Amino acid sequence: MTTRTTTWPLVRVLRERDAGLCLSGVVVSGFGTSALWLASGVWVKDLTGSDGLAALCLLAMWLPTLAGPLLGILADRGRRKPLLIGVNLLLGALLLTLVSVGSPGDLWLLYAVLFVYGAAGVVHDAAESALVATAVGPSLLGDFNGLRMTAAEGMKLLAPLAGAGLYAAYGGASVALLNAATFVLATGLYALLRVREEKPAPPTGSRRQRTAEGARHLWAHPVLRPLVLAGGATMLCAGLNGAMVYAVVDGLGHSPAYAGVLYAVQGAGSVAVGLLSGTALRRLGERRFAAYGIALLAVAVALRAVPSDPLALVCGAAIGAGLPAVLIATLTSVQRETPGPLLGRVTATANTLVYAPNVAGLAAGAALVELVSHRLVLVALGVALLVTAVPLFQRPARTERTVSRSPSDANPA
Numbered sequence: 312m313t314t315r316t317t318t319w320p321l322v323r324v325l326r327e328r329d330a331g332l333c334l335s336g337v338v339v340s341g342f343g344t345s346a347l348w349l350a351s352g353v354w355v356k357d358l359t360g361s362d363g364l365a366a367l368c369l370l371a372m373w374l375p376t377l378a379g380p381l382l383g384i385l386a387d388r389g390r391r392k393p394l395l396i397g398v399n400l401l402l403g404a405l406l407l408t409l410v411s412v413g414s415p416g417d418l419w420l421l422y423a424v425l426f427v428y429g430a431a432g433v434v435h436d437a438a439e440s441a442l443v444a445t446a447v448g449p450s451l452l453g454d455f456n457g458l459r460m461t462a463a464e465g466m467k468l469l470a471p472l473a474g475a476g477l478y479a480a481y482g483g484a485s486v487a488l489l490n491a492a493t494f495v496l497a498t499g500l501y502a503l504l505r506v507r508e509e510k511p512a513p514p515t516g517s518r519r520q521r522t523a524e525g526a527r528h529l530w531a532h533p534v535l536r537p538l539v540l541a542g543g544a545t546m547l548c549a550g551l552n553g554a555m556v557y558a559v560v561d562g563l564g565h566s567p568a569y570a571g572v573l574y575a576v577q578g579a580g581s582v583a584v585g586l587l588s589g590t591a592l593r594r595l596g597e598r599r600f601a602a603y604g605i606a607l608l609a610v611a612v613a614l615r616a617v618p619s620d621p622l623a624l625v626c627g628a629a630i631g632a633g634l635p636a637v638l639i640a641t642l643t644s645v646q647r648e649t650p651g652p653l654l655g656r657v658t659a660t661a662n663t664l665v666y667a668p669n670v671a672g673l674a675a676g677a678a679l680v681e682l683v684s685h686r687l688v689l690v691a692l693g694v695a696l697l698v699t700a701v702p703l704f705q706r707p708a709r710t711e712r713t714v715s716r717s718p719s720d721a722n723p724a
Contacts, residue, residue, distance in 0.1 A: 323451060323454055323589075324447075324451060324454050324455055324458055327447065327448065327451060328505070329446040329447065329504050329505060329506060330446065330447045330448070330451055330455055332446075332500050332501070332503055332504055333439070333442070333443050333446055333447065333455070333500075333501075333504070334455065334458055334459065334462065335500050336395075336439075336497045336500040336501055337439070337459050337462055337463070338462045338466065339493050339496050339497045339500065340399070340435075340493055340494060340497040341462060341463050341466040341470070342466045342469070342470045342473075342493055343470075343489060343490035343491075343492070343493030343494065344432070344466075344470075344490070345466045345469075345470030345474070346470040346473055346474030346477070346486055346489060346490060347406075347428075347474065347486055347487065347490045348368075348369070348372070348474075350474040350475065350477070350478045350483055350486040351368040351421065351425060351483070351486075352365040352368045352369065353365070353475065353478055353483075354412070354421070354478065354482075354483035354486075355367070355368055355418060355421065358414065358415050358418065359415050359418070364418070367422065368421070368422070368425055371422050371425035371426045371429060372425050372426075372428060372429040372432075373429060373670055374426065374429060375426065375429040375430035375432070375433050376429065376433060376662065376663055376666055376667055376670075377663060377667055378430070378433070378663075379433050379437075379659035379660055379662050379663030380522050380523075380525055380526060380656065380659060380660040380663060381522050382430060382433045382434050382437070382659055383433070383434075383437045383522075383525055383655045383656035383657070383658065383659025383660060384521055384522060384655070384656055385434050385437075385438075385655070386434055386437035386438040386441060386654075386655025386656070386658070386659065387441075387521075387652060387653065387654070387655040387656055389510070390508040390510060391438040391439075391441045391442040391445070391508060391655070392442060392501060392502075392504055392506055392508060394434070394438045395435065395438050395439060395442060395501045396498050396501050396502055398431050398434055398435045398438070399435070399494045399495070399497050399498040399501065400494070400495075400498055401431060402428060402431055402435075402491075402494045403491040403492075403494035403495050403498070404491075405424055405427060405428065405431075406424065406428075406487045406488070406490050406491040406494070407487070407488070407491050408420060408424060409421060409424055409483070409484060409487035410484040410487060410488070412483065412484070433659055433662070434659075436658065436659070436662060437654075437655040437656070437658045437659040437662070438655060440642065440645070440646060440654065440655075440658040441646075441651065441654035441655050441658065442501075442504070442506065442508075443455060443646065444646040444647075444649075444651070444654060445506050445508060445651070446504055446506045449647065451589070452643050452646055452647065453588060453589040453591075453592035453593065453639070453643050454588070454589030454590075455589075456588065456639045456642050456643050456646075457584070457585040457586065457587070457588030457589050457592075457639055458585055458586070458589075459585070460581060460584070460585040460588070460635045460638065460639055461581070461582045461585030461586055462585075464578045464581035464582050464585065464631070464635075465578075465582055468575060468578045474486050474489070477489060521656070522656070524653060524656060525653060525656030525657040525659065525660035525661075526660050528649060528653055528657050529657060529660060529661060529664070532648060534597070534598075534644055534648055535641075535644055535645060535648055535649075535657075535661070537598070537702055537703060538597060538598065538601060538637065538640060538641045538644055538703075539641060539661050539664050539665060540664075541601060541602075541605065541637055541699050541700070541702070541703055542601075542637045542638060542641045542661075542664070542665035543664050543665050543667075543668045544668070544695075544699045545605055545608065545634065545637050545696065545699055546665055546666060546668045546669040546672065547668035547669065547671060547672040548608075548612070548672065548692045548695055548696050548699070549608075549634055549669055549672065550668065550669040550670065550671065550672020550673040550674075550675070550676060551672040551673075551675060551676040551679070551688065551692055552612050552615075552630070552672075552676070552689065552692055553669075553672070553673055553676065554672070554673050554675075554676025554677050554679070554680055555615070555676060555680055555685045555688060555689060556570050556573060556574075557570060558680050558685035559573075559615055559623065559685060559689075560573070562618045562685070562686070563618055563619075563620055563623055564618075572624075573623065573624070573627045574627075576624050576627035576628050576631065577627045577628065577630050577631035578631060579628060579631060580627070580628035580629060580630065580631025580632035580633075581631040581632065581634070581635050582631075583631075583632060584604070584631070584632040584633075584635050584636060584639075585635060585639070588600070588635070588636070588639045591636075592639070592640065592643060597640040597641075597643060597644045598640070598703045598704075599703065599704065600636055600639075600640050601636050601637040601640040601641070601700075601703050602700045602701075602703035602704045603636065603700075604632070604633045604634070604635070604636020604637055604640075605633065605636065605637055605696055605697075605699055605700035605703070606633075606696075606697060606700045607629055607632060607633035607636075608629070608630055608633030608634050608696055609633075609692075609693045609694075609695075609696030609697040609699075609700065610629070610693065611625075611626040611627075611629035611630045611633060612626070612630065612689055612692050612693045612696060613689055613690050613692070613693025613694070614626050614693075615689050616685075616686035616687075616689040616690050638665065641661060641665060642658075642661075645657055645658055645661050646658075676688075
């Protein structure tokens with residue numbers, strides 16, 4: 312038991328065949344998504360010269376997140392492995408249509424593909440979360456979700472550079488082809504999974520009732536409700552903080568390009584916490600792990616108000632380490648505490664409640680930074696984040712030590 316606990320998390324996950332395949336699928340598809348995210352905006356900018364039209368690419372991909380509770384139903388209608396294979400093949404085929412985009416008049420197709428891409432991504436994430444809860448052992452869920460975060464942040468650092476280089480050399484169609492290839496590869500990885508899924512029972516009740524079941528489960532659950540609320544509040548503050556980055560760079564006396572340095576340091580912090588999250592979850596439990604992460608984020612955000620280069624770099628790394636904690640804790644708890652037949656809807660609903668406030672925070676911050684000193688905003692955000700963390704330090708209604716749960720607790724279905 313001691314040897315298993317002290318084994319490096321990546322080794323523990325890859326040692327389990329299905330867990331390693333799931334993680335590989337996440338890495339491969341995440342690489343393509345991150346590459347397309349940057350290249351699509353550059354593509355539109357080159358074709359039109361408009362910053363606003365370029366920004367619409369990100370909006371098209373994010374907008375379907377708001378329909379998460381409704382789209383999550385699809386992840387509960389059948390077996391998750393065939394659904395993931397089908398979604399990956401659909402996205403791969405869909406991206407091939409972008410090779411015909413070559414003029415401003417073709418941009419409607421790009422926006423339409425990005426919108427469908429975002430909607431399919433919501434279904435994909437919900438089905439993937441449910442499949443992971445089946446394929447990955449309960450004791451490995453925290454490690455897996457931490458490594459998933461590490462992989463996602465790593466792709467954000469590497470894939471945009473690869474996508475930008477490919478775009479510069481061969482154009483936007485080449486990036487679309489690369490992304491399509493990643494989905495085909497991910498399809499093969501998911502097809503190799505050896506998971507046994509029972510066919511779900513026929514749905515009962517109206518679509519509206521089934522959609523609401525995910526929200527009811529989250530709201531009534533003593534472990535999930537505080538984590539989801541804290542996650543949404545944290546992401547709202549994170550959005551506001553993100554909108555201040557160029558004001559922070561200006562206060563340091565650097566050009567806007569210096570923001571890339573801060574983002575890189577932040578990404579490194581996220582990679583580090585992802586590697587350590589499995590151990591932290593086992594020792595602290597989901598609530599306290601999330602609480603410590605939010606508290607670290609609060610201090611780092613407030614200290615960004617101080618115009619110091621070394622402090623800005625330290626705060627960037629601390630923000631990268633603190634922010635993912637509540638996200639990893641929430642996803643792991645959803646997978647552990649939700650019955651299998653509900654897991655797709657609950658995951659999609661939780662993702663909407665947690666991530667949608669980030670978009671609102673970015674929009675509000677973009678307006679606020681023009682009206683109020685960014686230093687005042689950063690200090691206020693630090694206080695708000697500390698207030699968000701406090702309830703999570705309180706003793707939960709029942710124990711949530713991850714090591715004490717059995718496989719049946721994680722997968723009631």
